Amino acid sequence: MRAEIRHVTEYRYQEPVWDSFNEVRLHPIRDERQNVLAFDISVTPDVPASSHRDYFGNLIHHVHVHERHTLLRIEARTLVVTYPSRVPAPAAVRSLDAHRDELTEYLIASPRIPHGRWADVFEVTAPLRDADLHGFLMDLTRALYRRFTYSPGATDVRTPLSTFAQTGRGVCQDYAHAMLGICRSLGIPARYVSGYIYAGANFVGAEASHAWVEAYLPGTGWVGYDPTNNTEVVEAHVKIGHGRDYGDVSPISGSYHGSTRGVLDVEVKVYDQEQ
Template identity: 85%
Template sequence: MRAEIKHVTEYRYQEPVWDSFNEVRLHPQRDERQNVLAFNIHVTPDVPVTSHRDYFGNLIHHVHVHERHTLLRIEAHTLVVTYRSRVPAPTSVQSLDPFRRELTEYLIASPRIPEAHWADIFEITAPLRTGDLPDFLMELTRTLYRRFTYTPGATNVRTTLEQFAGTGRGVCQDYAHAMLGICRSLGIPARYVSGYIYAGANFVGAEASHAWVEAYIPGAGWVGYDPTNNTEVVEAHVKIGHGRDYSDVSPISGSYHGSTRGELDVEVKVYDQQQ
């Protein structure tokens, strides 16, 4: 798929604020499944934009507005080509044994996924019943999709995994955190992915940044699964970055000086240029 993406974030303040600093994670990754043809970021007020790569290899842009302002607008335009993912060959969960030490950070607790036996909490009663790791991960994807209801506005960035397990309603971030917790409690290294999804493929989650999971499968590497949409990662998915959970790859995070609160408005559009 050849996708054009427009992502606009606006903060509006009733009174002027100053010394606003934001970390922006909107640049898609380049890997075997996708290639970034163009990326531009525009900021109002007009300020220089710098960048660096974080611990996980994600590209972060820095936006620092010293002057007083009542509007901060960050607009990113991206042109990216995505390709089909490789189908992982059958392999047992025991094949993970040599890799767990080097992938420890994706097996232990993280800020939004505390240590717990999440497979029991989410009532995954027959884990790895076939012994085939890719088959189990796809079955887990289907199980979460069927068990929970995608409900925009039902949760927010402060909703805990326990609360989502109790209510059964949430958004892609919650589905991803649930799958991460279950995988890690079963000894399967898994990481959180932030990105976009094309709505024209009849998937939900295109109205904002999307989230899914990558699990490590020996012989195939990191393989993506989207429990919100009951699918493996396909050409409609555009990856921005990955981390332990949402805390590591939130699209925009920052701070400012001033006594007023800001109103946030986000617009995301993903177009398939081949349509």
């Protein structure tokens, strides 16, 4: 798929603020499944953006507005090509034993996925050691899709995973955190992915940044699963970056000086140029 993405974030303040520092994570990665053809970021007030790569290899842009302002507008435009995911090589659950030490950071607790018996909380039975790992992860993807209800506004970025387990309603980041908690409690290395999804493929989650999970499969590497849409990652998914949970790859985060609070408005559009 050849996709054009427009992501606009606006913060409006009742009173002027100043020294606004922001980290922007909107540049898609380049890997075997996708290639970035063009990327542009523009800021109002007009300031330059610098960049660096974080610990996970994600590209972060820095936006610093010194002057007083009542509007901060960040617009990112991207042109990206995505390709079909390769078919995972057969791997039994037991094959993970040789890889857990090197992938510890994706097995232990993180700020939004605290230590816990999440497989028990979500009533998931551990797979047999000879079971096919990819098959188990697809079954888990389907189970989470069927159990929970996609409900924008039911949760926010601060909602604990335990609350989502109780209410059964949430958005893509909740589905992703649930699958991460289950995988890690079962000894399956898994990481959080932030990105976009094309709505024309009859998927939900295209109205803003989307989220899914990548699990490690010996012999293949990291493989994507989207429990919000009951699917493996396909060409309609555009990956921005990955981390332990949402906090590592939030689209925009920052701080400013001033006594007023901002009103946030986000608009995301993903167009398939081949249609």
